Amino acid sequence: MQEIFDENVFKKGIGRQINLPFLKAVSTAFKNIRVRFGRSFITIGGIFFSLTFLMSTFTNNVIAQSLLASGTDEVKFLLQPMAQEVQARQVWLISLSLLVCIIGIMNAMLTSVTERYREIGTWKCLGALDRFIVELFLLESTFQGLIGSIGGAILGFLFPLFVNIGKYGTQVIEVLPWLEILKYGAITIVIGLVLSIAGAIYPAYRATQMVPADAMRQEM
Amino acid sequence: MAEQNVVRTRGVKKAFDLGKVTVEALRGIDLEIAKGEYISIMGPSGSGKTTLFNVIGGLDKPTEGRVYIDEVDVAQLDAYELAWLRCRKIGYIFQTFNLIPVMTALENITLPMIFAGLSEDDARDKGVELLKSVGLGERVHHKPNELSGGQQQRVAIARAFANDPAIILADEPTGNLDLKTGKEIIGLLKELNKEKGVTIISATHDLKMIDVSDRIFWIRDGKVERIERRADVQLEVGTVEGKQAG
Ligand SMILES: Nc1ncnc2c1ncn2[C@@H]1O[C@H](COP(=O)(O)OP(=O)(O)OP(=O)(O)O)[C@@H](O)[C@H]1O
Ligand SMILES: [Mg+2]
Numbered sequence: 001m002q003e004i005f006d007e008n009v010f011k012k013g014i015g016r017q018i019n020l021p022f023l024k025a026v027s028t029a030f031k032n033i034r035v036r037f038g039r040s041f042i043t044i045g046g047i048f049f050s051l052t053f054l055m056s057t058f059t060n061n062v063i064a065q066s067l068l069a070s071g072t073d074e075v076k077f078l079l080q081p082m083a084q085e086v087q088a089r090q091v092w093l094i095s096l097s098l099l100v101c102i103i104g105i106m107n108a109m110l111t112s113v114t115e116r117y118r119e120i121g122t123w124k125c126l127g128a129l130d131r132f133i134v135e136l137f138l139l140e141s142t143f144q145g146l147i148g149s150i151g152g153a154i155l156g157f158l159f160p161l162f163v164n165i166g167k168y169g170t171q172v173i174e175v176l177p178w179l180e181i182l183k184y185g186a187i188t189i190v191i192g193l194v195l196s197i198a199g200a201i202y203p204a205y206r207a208t209q210m211v212p213a214d215a216m217r218q219e220m
Numbered sequence: 221m222a223e224q225n226v227v228r229t230r231g232v233k234k235a236f237d238l239g240k241v242t243v244e245a246l247r248g249i250d251l252e253i254a255k256g257e258y259i260s261i262m263g264p265s266g267s268g269k270t271t272l273f274n275v276i277g278g279l280d281k282p283t284e285g286r287v288y289i290d291e292v293d294v295a296q297l298d299a300y301e302l303a304w305l306r307c308r309k310i311g312y313i314f315q316t317f318n319l320i321p322v323m324t325a326l327e328n329i330t331l332p333m334i335f336a337g338l339s340e341d342d343a344r345d346k347g348v349e350l351l352k353s354v355g356l357g358e359r360v361h362h363k364p365n366e367l368s369g370g371q372q373q374r375v376a377i378a379r380a381f382a383n384d385p386a387i388i389l390a391d392e393p394t395g396n397l398d399l400k401t402g403k404e405i406i407g408l409l410k411e412l413n414k415e416k417g418v419t420i421i422s423a424t425h426d427l428k429m430i431d432v433s434d435r436i437f438w439i440r441d442g443k444v445e446r447i448e449r450r451a452d453v454q455l456e457v458g459t460v461e462g463k464q465a466g
Pocket of ligand 1: 236238243244263266267268269272
């Protein structure tokens with residue numbers, strides 16, 4: 001008699017395991033960030049600064065273009081020469097800062113995984129599937145990315161806005177295409193999320209490769 | 221195969237490849253454990269107790285040999301079935317308690333039930349009951365770092381029993397506890413063993429365990445040296461104690 005290994009019991013148990021633990025993974029990932037806020041804060045800071053840079057570049061360009069289109073002649077004269085050659089350097093700098101950002105995320109998540117080998121082993125002993133472990137780390141990184149990139153999008157808009165108002169006066173606000181700004185804000189946040197998820201994929205995979213026996217080992 | 225063995229191993233060997241040398245942690249283990257038994261695995265440090273545990277508990281694969289849980293060969297199970305086995309059939313207790321640090325006592329206990337597909341409400345009710353049964357009804361919403369070692373181990377025990385497993389595997393459950401607390405934990409395990417008829421397999425250096433065990437497996441250098449019933453050991457506890465001290 002193998003009642004406990006009944007095929008149907010397996011299927012039923014696993015079918016149910018897909019949905020409920022997702023919410024558990026969400027709340028756990030959230031708690032993990034809260035508890036380790038000091039550390040998360042540094043990662044979030046990295047994301048925050050590179051996305052502030054990205055968004056402020058977007059904002060500057062949008063403001064410059066709308067001023068060129070409908071600003072005063074004086075402003076047009078000031079802006080004209082800096083249009084073209086700046087672009088190439090901007091792209092290069094932005095790529096670099098995003099690259100640094102993703103390496104930072106990867107590094108932070110890898111540390112987080114190695115540090116928690118015992119916890120990961122315990123999760124597995126309690127019956128967590130690999131997909132749960134992956135979810136846990138991807139969600140943690142996604143939350144960090146979300147906080148960092150929303151912050152970055154806001155500061156990256158406000159900072160250049162005030163700088164430009166200081167330079168060219170309040171006409172900046174009058175010509176500002178809000179929809180355009182909103183679009184770039186969304187793009188910034190999406191880029192932040194993509195970076196956070198991409199940076200966490202390898203660390204999460206490493207976590208699934210850990211042997212649950214490690215949870216039993218006892219060096220403190 | 222008329223006998224109903226919850227755990228059976230055949231020629232289990234485990235070697236760790238460390239580059240230049242290989243460590244043979246297990247060198248051919250054959251054992252049978254019946255349903256409802258309380259087994260202590262004793263032996264000097266490095267004799268292979270933890271390794272045997274991991275192999276029996278489906279936490280690590282043997283290099284050679286077979287492990288059967290309820291007469292099912294563990295090596296034949298895929299990742300899903302293995303997770304199912306760990307979740308439903310086996311409860312693990314560790315020397316270092318291993319509670320999830322960010323979760324309260326209750327959340328730790330409900331976790332395996334949620335993995336098993338219970339609803340949050342049912343899991344919570346059952347979790348509270350379990351906490352009461354290990355004497356921690358007042359500590360439901362405490363985090364692990366707000367609990368003493370003994371209390372954490374009680375939570376871990378409640379968690380191990382969450383899905384009414386057939387087997388409890390405990391690796392030195394009293395190893396990090398003082399004498400009195402250790403005794404309480406052993407008493408609690410024995411109580412649950414009798415009450416629920418669950419099979420308990422515990423690796424230990426702790427001679428207090430002998431009193432509650434049905435059988436004791438003595439392990440040395442990766443082999444079962446001898447198997448004794450409690451009745452036989454009690455007569456010579458004095459000498460055993462002497463031997464262990466050395
Ligand atoms: N992951 C590993 N890699 C290499 N060697 C290992 C590993 N795990 C265990 N060993 C070796 O296997 C042998 C048995 O170790 P094990 O941990 O099973 O002993 P133990 O009986 O549990 O000891 P203790 O009472 O100290 O816990 C030891 O020689 C140990 O060094
Ligand atoms: Mg050990």
